[in-house]
Amino acid sequence: DAMVIQNPRYQVTQFGKPVTLSCSQTLNHNVMYWYQQKSSQAPKLLFHYYDKDFNNEADTPDNFQSRRPNTSFCFLDIRSPGLGDAAMYLCATSRGSGRGTYEQYFGPGTRLTVT
Amino acid sequence: AQSVTQLDSQVPVFEEAPVELRCNYSSSVSVYLFWYVQYPNQGLQLLLKYLSGSTLVKGINGFEAEFNKSQTSFHLRKPSVHISDTAEYFCAVQTTPLVFGKGTRLSVIA
Numbered sequence: 001d002a003m004v005i006q007n008p009r010y011q012v013t014q015f016g017k018p019v020t021l022s023c024s025q026t027l028n029h030n031v032m033y034w035y036q037q038k039s040s041q042a043p044k045l046l047f048h049y050y051d052k053d054f055n056n057e058a059d060t061p062d063n064f065q066s067r068r069p070n071t072s073f074c075f076l077d078i079r080s081p082g083l084g085d086a087a088m089y090l091c092a093t094s095r096g097s098g099r100g101t102y103e104q105y106f107g108p109g110t111r112l113t114v115t
Numbered sequence: 116a117q118s119v120t121q122l123d124s125q126v127p128v129f130e131e132a133p134v135e136l137r138c139n140y141s142s143s144v145s146v147y148l149f150w151y152v153q154y155p156n157q158g159l160q161l162l163l164k165y166l167s168g169s170t171l172v173k174g175i176n177g178f179e180a181e182f183n184k185s186q187t188s189f190h191l192r193k194p195s196v197h198i199s200d201t202a203e204y205f206c207a208v209q210t211t212p213l214v215f216g217k218g219t220r221l222s223v224i225a
Contacts, residue, residue, distance in 0.1 A: 004158075006158075033212065040218075041217070042205060042215040042216065042217050042218055043205075043215060045212040045213070048212060057212075088156075090158050090159065092158075092159075100209070101209070102147075102209075103147075103149060103161055103164050103209075104159075104161075104213060105161065106158035106159040106160070107158050108157055108158045109156070109157065111156065
């Protein structure tokens with residue numbers, strides 16, 4: 001089945017220690033998104049790639065970076081995690097065209113704990 | 116700018132009873148509307164979508180939603196809920212990016 005895969009499902013890192021979360025997809029979608037979701041809140045978009053074009057949300061901290069080496073993979077790098085960065089991180093994909101983007105398909109998420 | 120309001124943060128309902136989760140949106144342009152479900156410690160799963168055409172949309176797991184342009188609503192309904200429907204439900208309006216409501220926690224009571 002075509003899907004969005006996130007690894008690892010659970011990640012523990014130390015305060016200030018860089019961490020990378022990964023996402024891969026077999027849907028061949030050209031748009032990939034990273035969301036942060038804190039407890040009992042809606043997902044909050046951090047950034048997205050439309051093809052190779054990176055689009056950062058205005059309020060995404062500089063501490064968060066992303067890489068998309070190819071269509072299938074996208075990485076979220078947190079350079080110096082703080083306690084406030086503990087959250088579920090969701091990757092999503094969608095088709096995109098000149099008319100806009102379409103429904104998003106989500107991975108299972110990575111729950112990040114910062115100690 | 117588009118926005119989404121989910122009027123109920125929590126909805127408790129007895130098993131086999133009907134349920135309606137309310138969603139209102141604001142937009143000055145034509146919209147695509149979605150309902151997603153999130154089970155504990157999992158990602159979001161698309162329940163159903165409205166892109167155009169029939170205003171009554173059927174989704175997975177027996178859910179349906181009705182798009183009402185005059186009331187700018189997209190309420191989610193199920194005639195008979197199961198324990199397994201206990202989850203968080205998010206309404207969303209399509210822009211780039213998606214704009215989510217704050218979610219409604221549906222708790223089904225045996």
